[in-house]
Amino acid sequence: MQHNSSARSGNNTNTEPAPVRWLLVATAMLFLTLFLFVPLAAVFSEAFSKGWETYLAALREPDTWSAIKLTVLVAAISVPLNLVFGLVASWAIAKFAFPGKSLLLTLIDLPFSVSPVISGLIYVLLFGLQGWLGPWLQDHDLKIVFAAPGIILATIFVTFPFVARELIPLMESQGREEEEAALTLGASGLQTFFLVTLPNVKWGVLYGVILCNARAMGEFGAVSVVSGHIRGMTNTVPLQVEILYNEYNYAAAFAVASLLALLALVTLVVKSWVEFRMKRQEIQS
Amino acid sequence: MSIEVSGVSKQFGAFTALQDISLTVPSGELVALLGPSGCGKTTLLRIIAGLESPDRGEILFNGENAHDDVRERQVGFVFQHYALFRHMTVFDNVAFGLTVRPRKERPSKGAIRERVHELLKLIQLEGIADRYPAQLSGGQRQRVALARALAVEPKVLLLDEPFGALDAKVRIELRRWLRRLHDEIHVTSVFVTHDQEEALEVADRIVVMNKGKVEQQGTPDEVYSRPASPFVYSFLGTVNMFHARPQAGQTASTEHHSVGYARPHEIDVSRQDPGNGAIAVTVSRVLPLGAIVRLELARVDTGGLMEAEIPREKHEELWFTTGEQVYVSPKNLVVFVEDYQI
Numbered sequence: 001m002q003h004n005s006s007a008r009s010g011n012n013t014n015t016e017p018a019p020v021r022w023l024l025v026a027t028a029m030l031f032l033t034l035f036l037f038v039p040l041a042a043v044f045s046e047a048f049s050k051g052w053e054t055y056l057a058a059l060r061e062p063d064t065w066s067a068i069k070l071t072v073l074v075a076a077i078s079v080p081l082n083l084v085f086g087l088v089a090s091w092a093i094a095k096f097a098f099p100g101k102s103l104l105l106t107l108i109d110l111p112f113s114v115s116p117v118i119s120g121l122i123y124v125l126l127f128g129l130q131g132w133l134g135p136w137l138q139d140h141d142l143k144i145v146f147a148a149p150g151i152i153l154a155t156i157f158v159t160f161p162f163v164a165r166e167l168i169p170l171m172e173s174q175g176r177e178e179e180e181a182a183l184t185l186g187a188s189g190l191q192t193f194f195l196v197t198l199p200n201v202k203w204g205v206l207y208g209v210i211l212c213n214a215r216a217m218g219e220f221g222a223v224s225v226v227s228g229h230i231r232g233m234t235n236t237v238p239l240q241v242e243i244l245y246n247e248y249n250y251a252a253a254f255a256v257a258s259l260l261a262l263l264a265l266v267t268l269v270v271k272s273w274v275e276f277r278m279k280r281q282e283i284q285s
Numbered sequence: 286m287s288i289e290v291s292g293v294s295k296q297f298g299a300f301t302a303l304q305d306i307s308l309t310v311p312s313g314e315l316v317a318l319l320g321p322s323g324c325g326k327t328t329l330l331r332i333i334a335g336l337e338s339p340d341r342g343e344i345l346f347n348g349e350n351a352h353d354d355v356r357e358r359q360v361g362f363v364f365q366h367y368a369l370f371r372h373m374t375v376f377d378n379v380a381f382g383l384t385v386r387p388r389k390e391r392p393s394k395g396a397i398r399e400r401v402h403e404l405l406k407l408i409q410l411e412g413i414a415d416r417y418p419a420q421l422s423g424g425q426r427q428r429v430a431l432a433r434a435l436a437v438e439p440k441v442l443l444l445d446e447p448f449g450a451l452d453a454k455v456r457i458e459l460r461r462w463l464r465r466l467h468d469e470i471h472v473t474s475v476f477v478t479h480d481q482e483e484a485l486e487v488a489d490r491i492v493v494m495n496k497g498k499v500e501q502q503g504t505p506d507e508v509y510s511r512p513a514s515p516f517v518y519s520f521l522g523t524v525n526m527f528h529a530r531p532q533a534g535q536t537a538s539t540e541h542h543s544v545g546y547a548r549p550h551e552i553d554v555s556r557q558d559p560g561n562g563a564i565a566v567t568v569s570r571v572l573p574l575g576a577i578v579r580l581e582l583a584r585v586d587t588g589g590l591m592e593a594e595i596p597r598e599k600h601e602e603l604w605f606t607t608g609e610q611v612y613v614s615p616k617n618l619v620v621f622v623e624d625y626q627i
Contacts, residue, residue, distance in 0.1 A: 177368035178368050180336055180368065184356075185434075186437060187385040
């Protein structure tokens with residue numbers, strides 16, 4: 001720690017010489033510029049290349065507008081569900097010992113290790129017309145694949161680990177003592193959870209939710225498989241971008257893409273702010 | 286409220302934490318569970334609290350089976366690392382046990398405020414009700430943890446290494462304060478410690494534990510001056526061992542060696558051989574420690590190290606110096622037959 005803080009004064013033997021440092025920083029900056037800043041700038045400049053009017057018109061186009069609504073709907077359902085699941089799972093894993101704990105941990109990681117396309121295919125195989133449950137669903141007039149429910153299911157699966165993965169290490173590091181103290185003071189299990197456990201991890205929860213939301217809105221692969229690409233019905237924003245692009249409607253494609261880029265930027269800002277708060281809380285305790 | 290532990294055993298996997306423990310804590314007393322780390326004392330405390338359940342045996346409060354649910358057991362538990370709720374102020378921490386009560390049993394807001402301020406006064410921290418735990422020193426945090434535990438008027442108070450995480454000076458201050466506090470409120474209390482000085486100074490009774498078993502229980506004076514086993518003897522202070530030599534006339538079938546124990550202050554040091562089988566030693570260090578002077582000695586015959594403590598007046602009279610040869614003999618020798626346990 002001390003070494004880092006005195007690095008500026010230049011009399012520290014543990015830091016690299018100035019030219020090396022500059023070279024390293026410059027290399028990193030060059031990479032960032034090439035692969036992040038330039039593409040980001042390109043998205044916005046393309047989106048606005050034909051002016052504000054075209055930009056707004058592209059967003060107001062009925063199919064695009066319905067894609068935006070569907071994306072918001074999907075996120076509004078899958079993020080809260082994964083929040084509840086993540087909280088419950090991480091609480092169980094971090095604070096209790098039970099048989100099958102490591103199996104549960106592995107299952108939580110599964111969506112990270114499986115290709116999103118496979119994640120989508122699972123649902124087609126399960127709920128599709130030729131799938132296991134297909135005939136039954138058809139008999140009861142229920143549509144899952146190539147409809148909003150399928151998109152929501154696939155999104156839930158893909159974004160399943162974000163909240164839990166964020167909270168498990170945090171809760172484990174905080175230990176069980178505060179919960180035990182609450183219990184000896186007469187608090188019920190629910191009181192302990194809402195008054196002690198949850199406030200202690202609130203920044204971690206927010207962090208997980210932000211990442212989960214970003215992924216839920218931006219997911220392409222899994223959603224692409226189950227959506228069926230029905231215009232104005234089952235297209236989400238990322239799918240709509242692809243369709244517009246394939247139709248050589250670049251201005252509109254980039255206009256819609258700029259929404260996702262904007263989401264990424266907002267996510268980044270909120271994420272850094274939450275990280276800052278978490279670090280401060282850590283220092284305090 | 287008396288506590289009775291009867292035949293309690295606890296196993297963690299292959300590790301036996303507690304083996305058939307039985308002991309009684311009389312109502313209103315302050316009892317220390319003393320032992321080295323890993324002897325099972327914290328496990329026993331957690332079982333008394335209801336935070337852990339025993340594999341066998343039971344816990345009785347006032348002769349009745351203690352409630353299985355930790356919430357119904359009404360114990361005050363003070364954790365080694367305080368376990369204060371970090372996102373709550375000192376006031377909210379202390380009030381917690383009262384505010385989580387079901388509406389019917391919950392005191393009014395005013396009554397809670399009054400009770401919390403009463404407790405903050407008791408722990409001499411009235412001015413800091415609005416601070417957060419992170420803004421307090423270790424000693425202050427521990428006192429807040431104690432006030433929080435006392436707020437619910439527990440039947441018994443259990444403290445897990447309450448001073449373990451504090452620096453030496455605060456530790457001594459705080460344990461004297463705890464003793465005075467106990468004299469004021471008289472709630473039956475059990476505290477866990479590995480520090481024999483702390484146990485001797487604070488407790489009414491001491492339970493010495495080793496390897497999941499109770500070695501001895503009694504008043505501080507009993508366990509210090511009449512230790513029941515070599516373990517208790519050596520755990521409660523520095524000790525010199527005297528191995529008995531096989532003597533003429535002793536039956537050859539004696540399989541056990543007997544070992545004599547004497548504390549440093551129970552050793553006589555003289556320049557002349559008193560002729561009663563005294564041991565010749567060389568003085569390797571002289572340490573003046575206030576009222577007493579400690580001599581570090583090495584046996585001439587075996588090279589084994591010994592320690593003696595003599596009053597300062599005697600040292601000023603005789604003035605032992607490093608390197609000289611002197612004779613020591615134990616004034617008071619406690620003999621145990623060695624069974625190769627330590």
